[in-house]
Amino acid sequence: MKTIKSNVHYHVGNEPETDMYSEVLNGLRSEHKTISPKYFYDKKGSELFEAITMLAEYYPTRTELFILNKYRDEMASAIGTDTALVEFGSGSSEKVRTLLEAMPDLKEYVPIDISKDFLYQSARALSIEYPHLHVHAVSADYTEKFELPKLTSSRKAVFFPGSTIGNFEPHERVNFLKMTADFLKPNGGLLIGVDMKKDHAVLNAAYNDSKGITSQFNTNLLNRLNRELLADFNLEHFHHHAFYHAEKGRIEMHLVSLKNQTITIGSEHVTFAEGETIQTENSYKFTIEEFQDIARDCGFTPKKVWVDEKNWFSMHYLMV
Numbered sequence: 001m002k003t004i005k006s007n008v009h010y011h012v013g014n015e016p017e018t019d020m021y022s023e024v025l026n027g028l029r030s031e032h033k034t035i036s037p038k039y040f041y042d043k044k045g046s047e048l049f050e051a052i053t054m055l056a057e058y059y060p061t062r063t064e065l066f067i068l069n070k071y072r073d074e075m076a077s078a079i080g081t082d083t084a085l086v087e088f089g090s091g092s093s094e095k096v097r098t099l100l101e102a103m104p105d106l107k108e109y110v111p112i113d114i115s116k117d118f119l120y121q122s123a124r125a126l127s128i129e130y131p132h133l134h135v136h137a138v139s140a141d142y143t144e145k146f147e148l149p150k151l152t153s154s155r156k157a158v159f160f161p162g163s164t165i166g167n168f169e170p171h172e173r174v175n176f177l178k179m180t181a182d183f184l185k186p187n188g189g190l191l192i193g194v195d196m197k198k199d200h201a202v203l204n205a206a207y208n209d210s211k212g213i214t215s216q217f218n219t220n221l222l223n224r225l226n227r228e229l230l231a232d233f234n235l236e237h238f239h240h241h242a243f244y245h246a247e248k249g250r251i252e253m254h255l256v257s258l259k260n261q262t263i264t265i266g267s268e269h270v271t272f273a274e275g276e277t278i279q280t281e282n283s284y285k286f287t288i289e290e291f292q293d294i295a296r297d298c299g300f301t302p303k304k305v306w307v308d309e310k311n312w313f314s315m316h317y318l319m320v
């Protein structure tokens with residue numbers, strides 16, 4: 001019998017262990033109501049985010065792709081050879097293709113994502129396009145400890161595009177960067193996309209698009225709670241509100257209650273005063289120096305940074 005050797009391998013790195021119901025209730029019971037932005041991404045939410053990335057006002061995705069395309073050879077040589085490329089939150093593995101084109105000698109690519117089915121499907125597609133590459137798909141929450149398969153390359157580089165780091169709170173950002181620095185020892189590198197501080201009008205427009213897609217993305221969270229946690233939010237009674245908070249250096253997204261109301265979630269009740277908000281996301285923006293200082297404090301040495309000509313988005317290469 002002929003054996004067909006596959007270049008894609010599947011691994012379970014860790015099992016996600018969050019209890020959405022208690023996490024959401026805790027957030028809604030705190031003095032300033034919050035819900036983690038990670039809950040945006042059900043099927044509909046992921047589709048809406050995909051639509052956001054194509055909006056005229058939402059510059060980050062397009063600008064990052066421009067930088068990746070323009071500087072991929074420099075990035076590839078900074079990363080070096082005999083290195084396994086590990087991607088955190090790989091999704092459809094779309095952006096990494098640009099980098100892979102500049103890394104013909106790369107032997108191992110390790111996409112890591114929490115959404116197992118989508119990960120395995122994307123890894124399979126990529127492994128067919130790049131038959132020389134060993135693709136080790138690892139299903140895991142990369143913000144927690146996870147098991148990595150045995151790799152043959154002598155060092156690792158992490159690819160973390162999309163400015164997802166901007167959605168972490170300062171303490172989460174520090175934990176994540178320190179954990180990643182440990183993971184990369186010895187001698188590894190981190191190529192990370194970071195959105196930059198800029199004209200407030202540009203920032204505000206990016207999160208208040210004229211087609212109202214970001215508003216739908218925000219309110220879809222309530223649909224998810226209705227469906228998955230048996231809540232009874234009326235989407236007409238909440239309003240999308242996003243603005244740049246200059247002092248905090250972040251976009252804040254909120255859902256504003258349009259009236260006094262009591263919401264049932266499963267067997268529990270949460271009351272809202274008119275004008276009270278649920279803070280659903282922060283998206284921090286950084287100057288180059290700010291981000292390099294944070295990275296240094298977490299054990300990295302900044303090696304190189306690439307930006308677009310408007311200085312809107314940055315890609316940093318940091319080493320441990």
Ligand code: AVI
Nearest residue numbers: 052162163164166167214283
């Ligand atoms: C995924 N993340 C980097 C996006 C951002 O810009 O912070 C999420 C997003 N929220 C509203 N629009 C896009």
